[in-house]
Amino acid sequence: MRTIFTFIAVGWFLISSSAWAQETSVQGTITDESGSPLPGVNVIIQGTNVGTTSTIEGTYRITVPEGSDVLIYSYIGYNSVTEEIGNRSRIDVTMSEDIAQLGEVVVSALGFKQDKDQLGSTSSVVDAESVTRSGESGLINGLSGKAASVRIARSNGDPGAGSTIQIRGPNTITGSSDPLIIVDGVPISNSTVYGGGNGGNESAGVSQQSRLNDLNPNDIESIQVLKGASAASLWGSRAANGVIVITTKQGSAGKPKITYSTSYSIDQINTRHPLQNTYGQGSNGEYSPTDRSSWGDKIADRPGGADEVDQSGEYFAARDGTVYHPIINKNSRETYVDSNFDEVFQNGYFFQNDLSISGGTEKSTFFFSLGRLDQDGIIRNSYYDRTNIRLNNQTYFSDWLNMSARASYTSSNANRIQQNSNVAGLYLGLLRNAPDFDVSDYIGTYYDENGTASFNRHRSYRRPLGSNSNPTYNNPLWTALEQQSTTHVDRFIVNSDLNIEPNDWLTFTLRGGVDTYTDRRVYLFPIGTAGSDRVNGLFNEDVITESEFNFDAITRGTFDLTSGIDLTATVGWNYNDRQRRANFAQLSNFQADVKLPTTDLNSSNEVSSIENQKRFIRSNRLYTVLNFGFFDQVFFNASGTLEAASSVKGEFFYPSFDVAWQFTELDGLQNNEILSFGKLRASWGQVGVQPLPHRFQTLAEGGFTYSTYDDGLSISQFGGGFRVDDDKGNNGLTPEIKTEWELGTDLRFFGSRLGLAMTYYQNRIEDLLFQVATTPSSGFLSEYTNAGSMENRGFEAELDYDVVQTDDFNLNVYANFNNNENEVTSLQGTESVDLTTQSISSRAVESYPLGVLWGTRALRDDNGNFILDDNGFPSIAPTQGVIGDPNPDWRGGLGFRASYKGVRLNVLFEHSQGGDFAERTRFILQNFGTHADVGNEITLTQDLVNVAGDVIPAGTSVRANIRDYGAGPVLLDEAWYTGRGAGFGDGVMNEFAVSDATWTRLREVSLGYTLTSNWLQNTVKLSSVEFAVTGRNLVLWTDILGIDPEVNQFGVSNGFGIDYFTNPSTRSVLFSINITY
Template sequence: MKQSISCMCRGTLFMLLYVFLMPFFLINVQAGTVLEPPQATVSGTVTDTSGNPLAGVNLVVESKNIGTISDFDGSFSINAGPTDVLIFSMVGFKSLTVPIVGREEVIVQLEEDVTVLGEVVLNAGYYSVSEKERTGNIATIKADIIEKQPVANPLAAMQGHMSGVNIVQDTGVPGGGFSIEVRGRNFINGVSDPLFIVDGVPFGSQSMGVARLSNQIVGGNISPLNAINPNDIESIEVLKDADATAIYGSRGANGVVLITTKKGKAGKTRFDAQLSTSLGQVSHFLDLMNTEQYLQVRREGISNDGYDSFLENPAFSFYWPDLTLWDQDRYTDWQKELIGGTAYRNNAQLSISGGSDRTQFLVSGGYQKETTVFPGDFRYKKANLNSTVNHRSKDGRFGISLSTSYTHEDNKLPTEDFTANAYSLEPNAPEIYDEDGNLNWENNTWDNPLAGLEEEYAAVSKTLISNAVVSYKIMDHLELKSSLGFTSYQLDTHRAMPSSATNPLYGLTPQNYSYLMTNASQRESWIIEPQLNWKREWDSFSVDILMGTTFQQETTEQLVLRGRGFPNNGLLYNLGAAQNIDILSNADGEYRYNAVFGRVNLKFLDRYILNLTGRRDGSSRFGPGKQFGNFGAIGVAWLFSGEGFIGTNSLLSHGKLRGSYGTTGSDNIGDYRYLDTYTVTGNDYDGTTILEPTGLFNPEFGWEENRKLEMALELGFFKDRLLLNSSWYRNRSSNQLVGIPLAATTGFSELTGNFDALVENSGFEFDLRSVNFQSNTFTWSTTVNLTIPKNKLVEFDGLDNSTFANRYVIGQPLSIVKLYHALGVDPETGQYRFEDFNGDDEIGSPEDRQWIEDLAPKFYGGLGNSIRFGNLTLDAFFQFKKQKAYNTVRFDATPGYKGNYHVDLLDRWMEPGDTNPYQRPSAGFGGGTNLGAFQQESNAAVSDASFIRLRNISLGYELPTNEQGPDINIYVQGQNLWTWTEYKGPDPEEPSSTRLPPLRQITLGLQLSF
């Protein structure tokens, strides 16, 4: 499948080139025909490196005026002598010279020429544009990059590859989510997700999971994007600036992510199969104390608290079983025990494609099964089916494209992420199982970490995405088109908690403890977008006008139930057997959206380009008089490399200045927020159902607005073998929609409204692509991207008197944290010291948290190299990021407490005069203020977390085969194989101590094409 994916994104382009350039080639060929009598007929086929037939390839006999072009199936026939040489050429591919050497049949493969900018077509959503002539900022990643990464979520394949796009994996648990920001965080309400569009259909990326059903991160963040199989993706484009996003209006404030799936191509029926297996493990363990170190510090803490004399008293053993009841020589590496397993992922893909010049089809299916590194029988299964059909009438006027994707996911995971226990369990804690194989509670002296295996958490999701695009060419320059899309996302989860999952000490029984929680959620959306497109070209001037309208409706339903008190654990999955059934949530929502949009593109002399886009949006999320908003942008570009002062022999092959300014907006606040709303709590008062107020009527709030400005310079050298794109941007977001906190006496927690606040995101982006060496047998290319972002709160009226004063500071980023200023350890007392900002001789008030640390990246990017030598390919991609993050002090700052901690805490204060960085040990029995808790909230808990990571490496080899045999490619791939960092926490990019970090993975795979 890898071989077919790499050329899918060019299929439509090549067919158009064939149709429009065929007369040109024929004229050139026929202008000077045969100079000498033909000697023999030579035939054959022309394909790309993936074996897909190429139509419209120009074929000439060297030193003779004999030529032809390849047919739709890539076949050709030409008269030539046994000693002649054939030259194959086609726009977008490298020319190839092939001696005939007496053969009657010649099989030729052409390599793509990635440096032809004018032929690299980008998806801009409602229209397509060449990379050379684009006026907006569009980042893209193609199938040939995606397929070389062993990932299950499209966002994972994008990590580090795009400037201005910051993606962080939330958890290493299969099925978990990702966080994505396009050019920073624009709004105070924290909503940063861009608009996702799959084959022209908006796709909801927000999880419908309920966090309370599971304590692990994936419980509340089951990513719907997992339903999109990366193997089915042809390209992903990210629209960033106003010129690219304003046509999406209110939906484009946080950027737009366009996902295009693969389509069929004309030619013989083609079968592609791929089998792979992956092994994944936690890439980094913390350096925790062993038993001897832990017990020493623990006893020291009890002694410092004045309780060492009680250690010998059996009556107090329950307070410190690790010191008195448990084996003092026992050691268990709980990281290896709880998160040290190997996760296996098996993946199988099969696709069938082909068709004629008028009708093409593709059908693909995939199945994936993945386990976890946790103990227990947990797995994530996914099956998907994708189909596309494209058809155009004989006269070329009528066209239709149908695409459908269906995915079924079945995720069975533990109810808790064992990572927190792996980092904190005492090294001499008891055995997990007793001699009979039952859970060991060690005389009720500890909570067995694997008790969670008695519980069950499962999530089943079903995702359907379908789209139809119907077009009709009314006249030569006028086309009518309509897109019709439908999506359905269903999520059913449950969490079963039997009484056997708790310590027998508590005496819990099924009747008084066991419970079952269920979540049944569904989101459906349909969209209709009629469009009219008029294009006209003259000698030096061209016009492209697009007009359209959007009708969209989305409905959501969610019912969360809890059953408590079952007769026995065997009836736990039957809600009807529960003594009490509570409705935790019963919410229905409907969202309606209507818009008109348009685009006018003017081009003069092929080097002066003006692009105007606009949209008028209407949203049901606002009250009367506030429902409509106007958004638009202007983009300009000057291709100065086409001017006369740039000589034909200049090293500069491409030069462009471009800029854009415009507005987008946002209504991403949820439904019915301007109305009085109430929620059924599931409880009752004296037999009467309780309604809890959740929203207060406010018809005055309106659209958030994001004003975007960008300037950019694009340069190409040495016939575009070296390309450098640099851009500066500034986005200013105003009229912020946030929840305004209200006094408890009002009966409402907040009032949704517009804050007079202004957030600015600015920065520089650099993208470099180079073809370092290129020949028929050896190619080496490099890509580099770098982003230097800056975020700040410019204005916020009344900030000092609001509840946001403890979170934000004018002139500082939204990503800051306000902390205590740690002054180290007092050499005399051995206690932590802090700066008393308000001068009241006490520490602990919000006024003392004035130290500011910014946890957003200072810069980030990626470096990739691709090498091809004969049949061998090697790709390596490094991701880098300069940032700060919470370190291990955030998790533990006081040695001596029950529970293991980082070995750094051994460097503790022990006697007066010591200047160690950690305070004197304490077991928490000393009374007084816990200064360690303040240290955890201080600047000492933040440190440098910059890193360079080998995000992906791929080595592939295409086996030599005969002309009739299948194409066979074997490969090995690695993900997160190596990370250079001075950060001591779990993972520099996701430093949480409660979530499983991203795994290191190695994949072995086989691809067949025939």
């Protein structure tokens, strides 16, 4: 501990040191080659640490000690200028751009600009304009394929659906995998909160939104991804998953600049599950109007014409007057596979309009924006809208005092469609639906044999007359049009910087920020919805409020220690307070059959429940950063963070260091025509993951309730008395600690036209946190504890090549590559940790990568061959185990940008090689007989046996497939697919649902034309008009049929690679116009 405080004290001491000399005065103005003023230029007296920076209007004034005669002007991205003072009292300077440095200005974890060439840690800069041009309505998905080691996975194609962001593989088992998001130097929330009517997780319910998508992409100036622990360690226990640093736009002095853009997107389902329309509802080759399966008669063999019905008794009258009677004989040959899809799906669209105004004076600048997004999803009645307002201001009160203030407001509304393992979900009801059942008349009146009417009855393929109040599975139109899963979000983000520069080498920064939102959710399941808990009506109202307050006090000093050694020292203190409050209220067993979301639905409190959750985390951090430069060639950076947080006891220290050597500064390598720049770098650092809050003590909860500890304090408002929670408190919790080192190089060739960055990294995460079962004698079921470790190692590369550069034509090729190998190296006290709960689950298993697929598997010998039963079919192993690994072998992106005069073209391909994907939807549909795989009719050329042992003679036409498992061909017919060959539960061969997940996609293609001319400026006062058309996810190449392998049943989760009736993804075409005044 003494060493830690010594390290921090050195930073304070160096900042507090200074030297003074006699003074003369020099002033002037600094501009770029176009004559525009350059603010923030460093003006240093050669050989001293005396200096200043230019103001927003580019002016400067500096006092010069006697005997000094040279000023050095430096600015990141520009060539340095050296001026002899002589007898001059005014020196005006024009600075030219340094082509070798362009694109190398980055933003640190604390929000300060840095020269990337002086850093030994890894980061990727994502062009903000490429995100806005991506064709995505949300910020997160616009990052896909643009940076090495950054995996973006959209939950599904629903409007506003959440997305997973993962940097350099998984870093925690049960904690969030999302990186820390820093906007303008202040952390904000990117949480995805489940609960209440969403079933508590993503396996059932709807896909909730990632909060980062609340931001308007058009407000973003720059995006930087900090990947390594060294770059992120200043944020301590919040930075194990990396950091994404976002800077919003600012105004500039001069006349107002007005920009208006409008975009219209057409969205379609990008892939459909192939369904058979050859065989009808029923089983064993016979039609049955209420059967769950479609193993019935061959539809083409029916006589045709109208069905024979019984008109003497019960019937169903649809809203349009169509009457349905019980079917005696099924004669019709009509099928509805395509028309049923058309009833449910539509062309989605989004319409986005953005207006921004920026400008200001020499003393104050502003940026104002207003954005509106309206989106209708590809599923009927799904929608999302978002309104964004932002105002950024920067004011220079004097040469030594300035302030930046930023405020944004977001309001969004959505209706999302139920999905996944959910009898009230859309795809479950649509895809299991028999091909000869028309879903269009889904609601009406049921009349029994006595003529008694039951109104608003739900008609589904299992209940074709609506005779039972529970339809078993929802008709998909009921899911889309009658149920409601709405959300309304109000979010405010406010932050401000106050910068004080008392002299040329010292800066004090006070920075504060508040991020707060309220998410109001309503789930309405009318009477007649499938499911025992919904059939009599169910209403949920959730109100989730999350807030974060952050404050930093930062001191920075710059020093020339000797003629060739300089230092920038930073010392800061941070206070952070995060709170979440959630109220989940539920009403069931409606007394009134209504479709409006209102609490006036029943009069019995006995069938109501309410739950309140509170969680908070407070932390204090003291940090210091020392940046040394040695002869403009070697740069050493060290940092240390001392942190105390309410979720753990004690203080924890997170150190880091990195070193960068620009070896092209050596004599003989400077000004090389081939190798323009070369840097070797290395870094080491530690970061952490905080435990879930409120886990020190064993808590009490309201009696007669189940434990809902989860990640908050859960207190029931009903029932009498209290009881001890099932989870044992643990006062010995510590953060998960990630230790990472990396080695890499940055190279630029041919006048910096070709850039290549390569990095090898390795990290180890210890003290992983998860629930461990306790002995029964303890009186508890489990304990949350530090009990595991895992490792990541990988290689990543990024390439950028300006192939052609002329006045009229430019061609740029860019690419990125990464492979990450993960291994769970230790799990103490348990065989595995379940990340999901399904027949095929995603788990942490020792000696395997995190998230491996787990389920029933085939029995095999030591050589991996199937052990067959007497009929030649695989047998089920007596124990479950690992059946697949969803982690890809490698991922990469390849793109090019071309421009000719005013025309531009951008194309981006993305590829994921290897990994496994559990096609549970396909597996279930084979069991139900609706998948195209089981719609084949074949004529046997030899006698074959089925799984039941029946011999089917040659020459027989049969609905089946043929497979050889090692003992000769066997027949896969209804007995196989409705037995252990497909379906759900532990009695089926879940291993056979797993397929290779390799995919390649045309992620983006964009064609635009920018019109600029003197006529345009002189006549209509417009600087430019751009027209563009963009395609998003237009083509997908994969062996996975029916679903995009990028989707995830469990949404934003550490478990992935599983599909179970997940709503589909989309492909889009976007038309846009951008006008600048």
